[in-house]
Amino acid sequence: MSGHASNNPDPKTAVLWDTEYHGHDVISTRSLGFFMYLLSDGMLFATLFAAYGVLSYQHSYFGGPTPADFVKPWYTFSQTIALFLSVLAYGMGMTALKRRSRGGLINGLLGAFVLGALFLVLDVHDVMDLAAHGITVATSGGTSAFIILTQVHAAHIFFGLLWILVMIYQVLRLGFTTDTVGRLLSLRMFWHFQAVIWVFVYIFVYLWGYMS
Amino acid sequence: MSQAHHGHQGGHGHADPILHPEVQMSSGRGYFSGFLISTLLMLIATFLVSSHAAPPFGLLLVITVCAGISIIAQIYFLLHIDISEHNIWNTVSLVAFIPLFVLTIGLTWWMFSQLYLRTMPPMPGMH
Numbered sequence: 625m626s627g628h629a630s631n632n633p634d635p636k637t638a639v640l641w642d643t644e645y646h647g648h649d650v651i652s653t654r655s656l657g658f659f660m661y662l663l664s665d666g667m668l669f670a671t672l673f674a675a676y677g678v679l680s681y682q683h684s685y686f687g688g689p690t691p692a693d694f695v696k697p698w699y700t701f702s703q704t705i706a707l708f709l710s711v712l713a714y715g716m717g718m719t720a721l722k723r724r725s726r727g728g729l730i731n732g733l734l735g736a737f738v739l740g741a742l743f744l745v746l747d748v749h750d751v752m753d754l755a756a757h758g759i760t761v762a763t764s765g766g767t768s769a770f771i772i773l774t775q776v777h778a779a780h781i782f783f784g785l786l787w788i789l790v791m792i793y794q795v796l797r798l799g800f801t802t803d804t805v806g807r808l809l810s811l812r813m814f815w816h817f818q819a820v821i822w823v824f825v826y827i828f829v830y831l832w833g834y835m836s
Numbered sequence: 837m838s839q840a841h842h843g844h845q846g847g848h849g850h851a852d853p854i855l856h857p858e859v860q861m862s863s864g865r866g867y868f869s870g871f872l873i874s875t876l877l878m879l880i881a882t883f884l885v886s887s888h889a890a891p892p893f894g895l896l897l898v899i900t901v902c903a904g905i906s907i908i909a910q911i912y913f914l915l916h917i918d919i920s921e922h923n924i925w926n927t928v929s930l931v932a933f934i935p936l937f938v939l940t941i942g943l944t945w946w947m948f949s950q951l952y953l954r955t956m957p958p959m960p961g962m963h
Contacts, residue, residue, distance in 0.1 A: 651856050652922070659926050663933040670940040677941060678948035683956060697886040704878050708871055711914065715867030722862050724854055805853035812862075816914035819874070820907055826878065827903035831885045835892055 651806045658810040662817045665780075669821055672776060676769040676829060680836075684766035689759055691770060691833025696750075700830045703746045704822065707781070710739035711819045714788075718812055724800070729808075730792060736815065737788045740781055747778045770829065777825050780818050787811050857922045870913030874906035 680691075717732015751771070754760070761768045791811055794804050853859065881902040884895060911917045917927050
């Protein structure tokens, strides 16, 4: 299987086949499958972005408030920082996994959890604040599209936080098995994917909405 | 890693999961680069937008470039999408995904903008 062209093997000693069955690569198979899931999740966001795109015209707001009136760029920037730091903490936890440091991994997961929770608290506070000013999904088609899109992203963060708690428990309980390490890798993909989606949401929904 | 696991490539089948290439590709420097690049670009975009530093169309172009670069940085540094042997199928599926994503948003937006153009009474501020 491996590298016949690299050097000239001695025909007397060369091994041309594997002598044992290694099994298929469980972790790679699962993580490719999970990546496919994340891409289909990306299509869910594509439909929501499309809906926001067609419902962000002047007439979509029915004369009511538009994102230019209610988006606070620096407030939402603080959410961006919380989420990016959470993603960084998760990544650092995974480098600790590489060093077989259980403590380092748990610290990374806890950091990711706390910062992700901060993101969610800031988001919920923002939605409550909008509702207090009479801006809800019922206000207009435009605010429906805005709130649904941003809150579907927040729901991903919520389920990611639950998943982080489950992984902290499983790592403490089961240690580094093929299953737990595979799940940590899938969660890494999920969590980092949320940062990519957030860039779209932040730039094209919050900031673009604010300036138009 | 000379931990003498049987099986020539750590990470296959029943071998030690920590030696799996997807664990080993974690890199603190990579994650920090992804964080720094995307945070700086978001900072620039937020500053320009909140201070209305340019006319709207120019501003939209600049923040689109900020978003594009930070998405590429995150996909490369965080999601490890590259042409390495281990990751090539993730990269292929992402490349196949991008046209679907762009067409879903672009065609929907185009259809509705044409519809509004033909069916809505002219309003101030309509684009």
